[in-house]
Amino acid sequence: MADTSLSPAEARQSAERIKTSWFSALLYRSEALRGYLLMSPTILILTIGIIIPFFILVAMSLWTRDGFGFDTTLTMANYARTWDEPIFGALLQRSFWISGVATVATILVCYPMAYYVAFHVHKNKMMWIILMTLPFWTSYLLRVFAWKVILGYEGVINSGFMSLGLIEAPLEFLLYSQTAVIITLAHAWAAFAILPMYVSLEKIDKSLLEAATDLGDGPVARFLRITLPLSMPGIIAASFLIFIPTTGDYITPALLGGPDGAMIGNFIQLQFGPVNNWPMGATLSIVLMLWISAIALVFLFVTKKAQDKIA
Amino acid sequence: MSARGDTGTYIKRPNRPLQIYAVIFLIVLYVPVLFIPMFSFNDSIYVRFPLQGFTLQWYAELWSRDAVWAALFNSVKVGAVVAAISTILGVVAARAITRYRIPGKSALVTFIMMPLVIPGIIFGVALLVLLSRMGVPLSLYTVTLGHLIVCLPFAVATLLPRFEGFDPSMEEASADLGENGWWTFWRVTFPMVFPGVVASLLLTFTISFDEFIMAFFLTGTDATLPMYIWGQLRFPQEFPSVLALSSLILFISFILVFIAQRVGRMGLEDA
Amino acid sequence: MKNDAFISIRNVNKYFGSFQAIDNVNMDIGEGEFFSLLGASGCGKTTLLRMLAGFESTSDGEILIDGQPSADVPPHHRPVNMVFQSYAIFPHLNVADNIAYGLRKHKLSKPQKQEMVDEMLELIKLPGYGKRKANELSGGQRQRIALARALILKPKVLLLDEPLGALDKQLREQMQLELRALQRQVGITFVFVTHDQEEALTLSDRIAVMSGGKVLQVDTPEGLYEAPKTREVASFIGNMNFFQGTVRRNGSSEAAIETQGLGSIPISLEKVTKPDGAPVQVALRPEKFELLEEEPTGGHFVSAKMDKTAYLGERSHYYVTLDGKSEPVAVSSTNQFVARDDDRWKEGEPVWLSWSPEAVVVLDAD
Numbered sequence: 001m002a003d004t005s006l007s008p009a010e011a012r013q014s015a016e017r018i019k020t021s022w023f024s025a026l027l028y029r030s031e032a033l034r035g036y037l038l039m040s041p042t043i044l045i046l047t048i049g050i051i052i053p054f055f056i057l058v059a060m061s062l063w064t065r066d067g068f069g070f071d072t073t074l075t076m077a078n079y080a081r082t083w084d085e086p087i088f089g090a091l092l093q094r095s096f097w098i099s100g101v102a103t104v105a106t107i108l109v110c111y112p113m114a115y116y117v118a119f120h121v122h123k124n125k126m127m128w129i130i131l132m133t134l135p136f137w138t139s140y141l142l143r144v145f146a147w148k149v150i151l152g153y154e155g156v157i158n159s160g161f162m163s164l165g166l167i168e169a170p171l172e173f174l175l176y177s178q179t180a181v182i183i184t185l186a187h188a189w190a191a192f193a194i195l196p197m198y199v200s201l202e203k204i205d206k207s208l209l210e211a212a213t214d215l216g217d218g219p220v221a222r223f224l225r226i227t228l229p230l231s232m233p234g235i236i237a238a239s240f241l242i243f244i245p246t247t248g249d250y251i252t253p254a255l256l257g258g259p260d261g262a263m264i265g266n267f268i269q270l271q272f273g274p275v276n277n278w279p280m281g282a283t284l285s286i287v288l289m290l291w292i293s294a295i296a297l298v299f300l301f302v303t304k305k306a307q308d309k310i311a
Numbered sequence: 312m313s314a315r316g317d318t319g320t321y322i323k324r325p326n327r328p329l330q331i332y333a334v335i336f337l338i339v340l341y342v343p344v345l346f347i348p349m350f351s352f353n354d355s356i357y358v359r360f361p362l363q364g365f366t367l368q369w370y371a372e373l374w375s376r377d378a379v380w381a382a383l384f385n386s387v388k389v390g391a392v393v394a395a396i397s398t399i400l401g402v403v404a405a406r407a408i409t410r411y412r413i414p415g416k417s418a419l420v421t422f423i424m425m426p427l428v429i430p431g432i433i434f435g436v437a438l439l440v441l442l443s444r445m446g447v448p449l450s451l452y453t454v455t456l457g458h459l460i461v462c463l464p465f466a467v468a469t470l471l472p473r474f475e476g477f478d479p480s481m482e483e484a485s486a487d488l489g490e491n492g493w494w495t496f497w498r499v500t501f502p503m504v505f506p507g508v509v510a511s512l513l514l515t516f517t518i519s520f521d522e523f524i525m526a527f528f529l530t531g532t533d534a535t536l537p538m539y540i541w542g543q544l545r546f547p548q549e550f551p552s553v554l555a556l557s558s559l560i561l562f563i564s565f566i567l568v569f570i571a572q573r574v575g576r577m578g579l580e581d582a
Numbered sequence: 583m584k585n586d587a588f589i590s591i592r593n594v595n596k597y598f599g600s601f602q603a604i605d606n607v608n609m610d611i612g613e614g615e616f617f618s619l620l621g622a623s624g625c626g627k628t629t630l631l632r633m634l635a636g637f638e639s640t641s642d643g644e645i646l647i648d649g650q651p652s653a654d655v656p657p658h659h660r661p662v663n664m665v666f667q668s669y670a671i672f673p674h675l676n677v678a679d680n681i682a683y684g685l686r687k688h689k690l691s692k693p694q695k696q697e698m699v700d701e702m703l704e705l706i707k708l709p710g711y712g713k714r715k716a717n718e719l720s721g722g723q724r725q726r727i728a729l730a731r732a733l734i735l736k737p738k739v740l741l742l743d744e745p746l747g748a749l750d751k752q753l754r755e756q757m758q759l760e761l762r763a764l765q766r767q768v769g770i771t772f773v774f775v776t777h778d779q780e781e782a783l784t785l786s787d788r789i790a791v792m793s794g795g796k797v798l799q800v801d802t803p804e805g806l807y808e809a810p811k812t813r814e815v816a817s818f819i820g821n822m823n824f825f826q827g828t829v830r831r832n833g834s835s836e837a838a839i840e841t842q843g844l845g846s847i848p849i850s851l852e853k854v855t856k857p858d859g860a861p862v863q864v865a866l867r868p869e870k871f872e873l874l875e876e877e878p879t880g881g882h883f884v885s886a887k888m889d890k891t892a893y894l895g896e897r898s899h900y901y902v903t904l905d906g907k908s909e910p911v912a913v914s915s916t917n918q919f920v921a922r923d924d925d926r927w928k929e930g931e932p933v934w935l936s937w938s939p940e941a942v943v944v945l946d947a948d
Contacts, residue, residue: 412598478668478670480666480667480668480670481670481672483635483637483657483664483666483670484664484666484670484672484728484731485672485683486636486637486656486657486658487635487636487657487658487660487662487663487664487732488658488663488683488684488731488732488735489658489659489684489686489687489735490658490683490684490686490687491656491658494686495658498683498686499672502674503673503674
């Protein structure tokens with residue numbers, strides 16, 4: 001190598017002698033500290049946005065309404081009410097029923113699609129994934145609104161069928177029913193639910209299926225013994241991703257549910273709006289969260305047991 | 312992906328019924344949403360068949376409404392701020408998650424991803440309660456805070472695969488060649504995760520632009536576009552203009568998300 | 583502490599949680615030396631290299647580079663550069679920009695930079711490749727670019743993390759020669775990590791054999807091969823036959839080892855420090871034995887019986903069984919004078935095994 005006037009190594013050597021501050025030295029030595037420092041703004045915002053509000057929500061659920069203000073003596077009165085008055089139990093039950101049916105429906109409808117893309121699409125896989133999931137990212141309100149347009153008294157289905165002469169009068173059961181809410185929820189969440197199922201199916205080593213076939217399984221046995229168990233994590237993840245957010249939904253029931261389709265979310269929203277009983281609203285939110293956690297735990301436990309049994 | 316070569320294998324042979332199912336699935340997924348633009352061009356105040364003829368009058372009417380413009384600007388302002396902050400925080404957090412050995416890392420990641428699985432209404436009311444107890448008036452700032460919480464997990468989830476997808480020794484090589492953390496970020500890290508940054512910006516902007524659940528609880532006097540639409544839904548005579556506005560929002564959202572997904576997956580597929 | 587070493591590693595330990603990756607390592611690396619860290623994967627060699635580069639901190643102990651303590655010096659201030667195992671060629675930059683990456687701080691004019699880059703491309707025998715995209719390069723070319731990118735900064739030490747591991751056999755052998763020549767040409771200290779013992783023997787001035795975070799032995803290639811200090815080193819570098827034995831001292835001037843299988847072997851006094859009756863091991867490389875058809879007239883020999891044989895082209899491996907030793911003894915000999923099949927040894931044939939006591943290595947008993 002020729003002798004150039006430059007000697008970077010020496011330049012750096014002198015830079016090295018500049019005393020680094022104790023803070024940068026500490027940062028350099030502790031990898032974890034650097035990591036926490038980088039995460040801290042995110043954690044801070046989520047703490048302000050999630051943790052602190054949650055504690056205040058818990059506190060408020062123990063208060064009671066007092067005219068336009070709050071009586072801040074701690075009491076379980078609100079919780080007692082949710083237990084004693086049947087309306088709350090009935091609403092919770094209905095919310096879980098509607099979300100449960102919507103979840104099962106979504107999984108059943110989406111699984112074959114996820115399966116198709118994972119196993120039978122070879123060209124432009126990325127386009128298929130984008131196409132499947134694209135609607136999820138667009139306005140939830142508008143997607144629900146679209147179903148109002150379709151299912152409405154004078155909506156697409158009724159007016160369409162009538163102008164075709166298939167029916168005489170509009171079908172009234174379409175809008176403002178539990179069915180309307182379930183259809184809309186399933187449709188609105190399909191694009192999201194499909195992703196975890198697709199991912200778990202895509203991960204399955206195709207040679208496992210060939211091995212199962214080689215060992216004498218037909219397509220049905222192969223599916224039940226290999227594909228389905230291996231894609232179970234995706235199904236479980238998808239179930240959570242639909243069931244949990246939909247139980248608290250209030251837009252869909254408000255636009256499409258009518259009196260029979262109202263869910264706990266509507267009731268919570270009422271407490272913070274027209275009814276103006278915030279402590280009760282807070283209590284209902286906490287109760288909803290507790291129930292969701294309980295159901296999620298039971299669900300996890302049952303699926304784990306079931307998987308152990310199959311294996 | 313290894314799929315290409317073994318198209319003809321036994322497991323992957325074409326399955327006609329599934330193919331038909333997939334096409335029907337996509338049609339059912341998209342058609343309901345397509346009724347909105349369809350009726351937005353319908354020359355009738357009633358949203359029903361048969362269609363009455365083509366018109367642009369609902370769009371023209373929107374154009375002259377100050378409230379729509381105000382709501383649009385509000386939504387764009389909130390969306391832009393939310394997109395910028397959540398993407399910056401997402402980059403920083405994703406880097407920390409993928410590059411450092413941090414005790415309690417998985418708990419932190421779970422915490423960041425929590426808003427994905429907790430009903431939006433609970434975040435909405437919890438924040439509302441906090442803000443009102445602190446005496447903070449509801450405004451576009453409070454909406455922005457709410458949207459940040461919704462968007463952060465998506466930003467992190469979009470950026471994580473980008474950071475996971477490139478060799479950590481790239482950054483080490485830069486440090487080894489004499490660049491400090493700041494320059495390493497701009498000369499190596501940022502160019503390599505750039506598609507992810509673009510995708511995250513577009514996605515989080517769209518999510519905020521379309522978000523309604525949090526906005527419902529946290530909006531003050533300045534309405535965002537979805538809040539404006541919600542307000543108009545009470546008036547049947549406003550239906551056609553709501554349809555026109557919704558069509559525009561859907562169109563913009565679809566375009567932005569489509570670009571985001573394409574760019575975001577660029578170069579990751581064949582890895 | 584006064585010493586002439588260019589890199590001094592003093593009592594260094596490294597823990598990842600409760601796992602100890604580096605266990606009290608001490609070593610000195612001289613200026614201009616081609617020094618290898620050799621060991622199986624997980625032995626701590628890469629961790630040690632990354633400590634020199636500054637990517638891992640030391641849990642305790644210290645590392646001096648050119649007399650400077652390095653604990654608080656971040657990688658970008660260290661006078662060392664590294665060639666990564668994956669090469670880490672920046673995919674968004676072309677070859678010239680990759681090579682010139684580290685020059686940003688040096689405030690050079692464009693033509694100056696250009697000149698240095700061209701000089702480097704010349705050095706790595708890739709002239710005219712400056713405008714190529716990183717993804718248009720082969721593995722061997724990437725490896726050279728990674729070298730050039732580090733060498734352009736004229737580091738005091740070049741660290742190489744298994745740089746030849748990703749190359750196929752032929753290219754690897756060619757690159758070994760080039761790397762050695764390059765190191766002589768630039769005169770920089772090279773610290774080279776490898777799991778390939780042949781590669782380490784070919785390239786290095788000295789080698790540190792590592793296992794389980796510890797340094798087992800630091801020596802020249804000849805030293806490691808001919809005089810390993812432990813059974814672990816002996817069996818890691820090349821093949822080795824081991825025989826159990828006992829020290830026999832006759833007064834103060836003579837010593838011998840009574841072995842199971844080879845009989846009594848006279849040993850020079852500097853090779854045995856143990857007292858009379860102490861258990862030891864005797865180790866002999868397969869190629870140190872000579873196979874004979876007939877009983878030799880002098881020297882050290884023992885009768886044996888041919889067991890399995892393996893023909894490897896230029897040489898053959900034989901396994902022979904000895905009385906008093908349960909496992910067979912490996913013998914390696916060239917096929918220089920063996921042309922036809924019927925000249926070779928057959929299984930079950932009686933043979934004679936001869937050796938020279940100078941080739942014998944004495945090790946502590948297990």
